[in-house]
Amino acid sequence: MDSSLAGRPERVGPVEVGDIKKDLLAEFSAMPTQDCVTIEGPDTVVLKPPRSCQSNRQSDKSLPQTAQRFTFTQVFGPEASQRKVFEGSVRGLVRDVLQGGNCLVFTYGVTNAGKTFTFLGPDHDSGLLPRSLSVIFNSIEGRLYGRCDLKPQRCRDFSRLTPDQQATESSSKRNLLRMLKEVRRVTGSVAAWCERVR
Ligand SMILES: Nc1ncnc2c1ncn2[C@@H]1O[C@H](COP(=O)(O)OP(=O)(O)OP(=O)(O)O)[C@@H](O)[C@H]1O
Numbered sequence: 001m002d003s004s005l006a007g008r009p010e011r012v013g014p015v016e017v018g019d020i021k022k023d024l025l026a027e028f029s030a031m032p033t034q035d036c037v038t039i040e041g042p043d044t045v046v047l048k049p050p051r052s053c054q055s056n057r058q059s060d061k062s063l064p065q066t067a068q069r070f071t072f073t074q075v076f077g078p079e080a081s082q083r084k085v086f087e088g089s090v091r092g093l094v095r096d097v098l099q100g101g102n103c104l105v106f107t108y109g110v111t112n113a114g115k116t117f118t119f120l121g122p123d124h125d126s127g128l129l130p131r132s133l134s135v136i137f138n139s140i141e142g143r144l145y146g147r148c149d150l151k152p153q154r155c156r157d158f159s160r161l162t163p164d165q166q167a168t169e170s171s172s173k174r175n176l177l178r179m180l181k182e183v184r185r186v187t188g189s190v191a192a193w194c195e196r197v198r
Contacts, residue, residue: 039077045070082121086131094132098139105132 038046048067076085093103105128107115121127126134148166150158161169 039075040069041075043072043075045072045075082118082125082127082131085118086128090128090132091135094135098136 034048034050036048036050040046046067046069074088076088090105093105097103107119109115117127119127119129121130148170149161151161151169152158
């Protein structure tokens, strides 16, 4: 319920998420850029504190007072495509894995930095993980173990299944695939219905 005070609507009653949600994009876009992050060549990033923090830094001598330069193996700029990042970082590791090596890839950064985007990516612009799986599966074609008598256990181990266990596994796999098909069918119908009622 709204009441009006000095021309400004005042919210009365419980506050809901919709009431406090605000699109801040326009406000942020209007702010002058501060060039806090600068890419200097293919392997170096320079970080500068925002102007609003500079007075705090002058009083707190434990904080860096000037710009800091960090060097990496490779820096990808904001214009780098998913393909370029994959080719320049993970493709070589996948090649090592296919030759029996072990590799670890992880993303690290503040919230909203783009970790999930880089790792998974949207369907039309896939990230590191789907690209890696695609290379792996395309490379092992023809060398797949056709029988279903092995089951992975944790990350490195496996167990051999008895014929009964194989039958149980096959049946739960079929059920899972059937459920996935059903979910796709239902979500497809819901999406089509939403499109119609728009
Ligand atoms: N390279 C990019 N190009 C276009 N959009 C991007 C890019 N990187 C991130 N985004 C967008 O920025 C937003 C935040 O990205 P993302 O969810 O990947 O961040 P995150 O680091 O995984 O965040 P959190 O730690 O909170 O999960 C998303 O809307 C994502 O689509």
